[in-house]
Amino acid sequence: xxxxxxxxxxxxxxxxxxxxxxxxxxxxxxxxxxxxxxxxxxxxxxxxxxxxxxxxxxxxxxxxxxxxxxxxxxxxxxxxxxxxxxxxxxxxxxxxxxxxxxxxxxxxxxxxxxxxxxxxxxxxxxxxxxxxxxxxxxxxxxxxxxxxxxxxxxxxxxxxxxxxxxxxxxxxxxxxxxxxxxxxxxxxxxxxxxxxxxxxxxxxxxxxxxxxxxxxxxxxxxxxxxxxxxxxxxxxxxxxxxxxxxxxxxxxxxxxxxxxxxxxxxxxxxxxxxxxxxxxxxxxxxxxxxxxxxxxxxxxxxxxxxxxxxxxxxxxxxxxxxxxxxxxxxxxxxxxxxxxxxxxxxxxxxxxxxxxxxxxxxxxxxxxxxx
Numbered sequence: 123x124x125x126x127x128x129x130x131x132x133x134x135x136x137x138x139x140x141x142x143x144x145x146x147x148x149x150x151x152x153x154x155x156x157x158x159x160x161x162x163x164x165x166x167x168x169x170x171x172x173x174x175x176x177x178x179x180x181x182x183x184x185x186x187x188x189x190x191x192x193x194x195x196x197x198x199x200x201x202x203x204x205x206x207x208x209x210x211x212x213x214x215x216x217x218x219x220x221x222x223x224x225x226x227x228x229x230x231x232x233x234x235x236x237x238x239x240x241x242x243x244x245x246x247x248x249x250x251x252x253x254x255x256x257x258x259x260x261x262x263x264x265x266x267x268x269x270x271x272x273x274x275x276x277x278x279x280x281x282x283x284x285x286x287x288x289x290x291x292x293x294x295x296x297x298x299x300x301x302x303x304x305x306x307x308x309x310x311x312x313x314x315x316x317x318x319x320x321x322x323x324x325x326x327x328x329x330x331x332x333x334x335x336x337x338x339x340x341x342x343x344x345x346x347x348x349x350x351x352x353x354x355x356x357x358x359x360x361x362x363x364x365x366x367x368x369x370x371x372x373x374x375x376x377x378x379x380x381x382x383x384x385x386x387x388x389x390x391x392x393x394x395x396x397x398x399x400x401x402x403x404x405x406x407x408x409x410x411x412x413x414x415x416x417x418x419x420x421x422x423x424x425x426x427x428x429x430x431x432x433x434x435x436x437x438x439x440x441x442x443x444x445x446x447x448x449x450x451x452x453x454x455x456x457x458x459x460x461x462x463x464x465x466x467x468x469x470x471x472x473x474x475x476x477x478x479x480x481x482x483x484x485x486x487x488x489x490x491x492x493x
Contacts, residue, residue: 131262138170142207149177157410159272161186168203187222205233209268211240212248233258237268274431283401284412291436297445312476325409330420331361360392422450435482462487
């Protein structure tokens with residue numbers, strides 16, 4: 123996070139540089155939450171005009187810096203005397219993509235401004251790397267806004283755990299199943315399709331033992347026609363009770379058009395009730411982004427432990443009365459103790475209509491400075 127000293131550096135930058143950073147922050151919000159931070163970049167010419175903006179669209183895609191350089195290259199934009207303005211320090215390592223520092227140098231960019239240093243072990247040091255090679259590097263512009271945009275990603279990194287998305291689909295009266303236990307389906311096809319799009323972005327899907335036994339889910343990522351998507355996350359069940367050997371979650375069963383079934387073996391049983399331990403084990407298995415899909419006890423446990431970084435909340439126009447509540451007891455005694463959430467501008471409108479359902483995209487409310 124940023125220090126008060128960093129917050130006082132905005133006056134050191136020109137109005138055009140402020141405009142470019144605001145454009146970069148807006149571009150960053152076009153990305154998606156997950157294993158990587160949301161990052162935006164802009165190219166500013168010598169006259170203070172924004173040439174292009176770019177953003178990172180998720181793990182494995184172009185980083186914001188290389189995305190904006192791609193746009194400049196494809197349009198033949200002259201980058202002589204251009205400045206790159208970025209919401210986060212350029213990475214200086216090779217992962218799924220090459221280092222952004224090298225892309226900046228190769229493009230001949232002579233000036234770089236970024237909002238925040240990247241303190242992660244793998245990516246840090248990009249600013250110094252560029253400065254050592256003759257690039258003019260400044261940082262601290264709109265640092266508070268950039269820190270707020272990725273506050274929970276920074277929290278997950280500091281805690282050495284995966285980024286956690288929680289998905290809840292419930293009736294108007296907060297139920298995930300009718301009194302007789304039926305739950306398929308509370309929400310309609312558009313909401314379920316949106317849920318599968320989230321599954322396709324994550325590294326692991328986690329449910330509790332009760333959900334695994336009652337619903338016998340496959341936890342696979344599928345398109346609107348029920349066909350498997352190209353990326354299939356690890357399927358995990360967190361429970362002290364062993365998962366049945368014939369459970370569909372173990373096999374990842376997907377029915378094909380000819381009635382055949384396929385399996386992939388991407389399953390893990392987490393013999394624990396501790397969310398922190400579960401995340402630690404999933405991280406050790408390579409999961410940097412985990413989707414928690416319930417049930418009520420598991421969702422409540424992650425919320426109580428403040429381990430939910432992003433919440434997708436779907437509400438259907440149903441009233442189920444005495445059905446199963448979407449969350450187990452949170453033990454909140456007074457309004458002042460309630461966990462508060464705020465709209466998340468990343469990946470589209472924070473509130474949207476999906477068929478007859480309504481979806482909210484939320485993140486934990488910022489902790490006030492007085493706390």
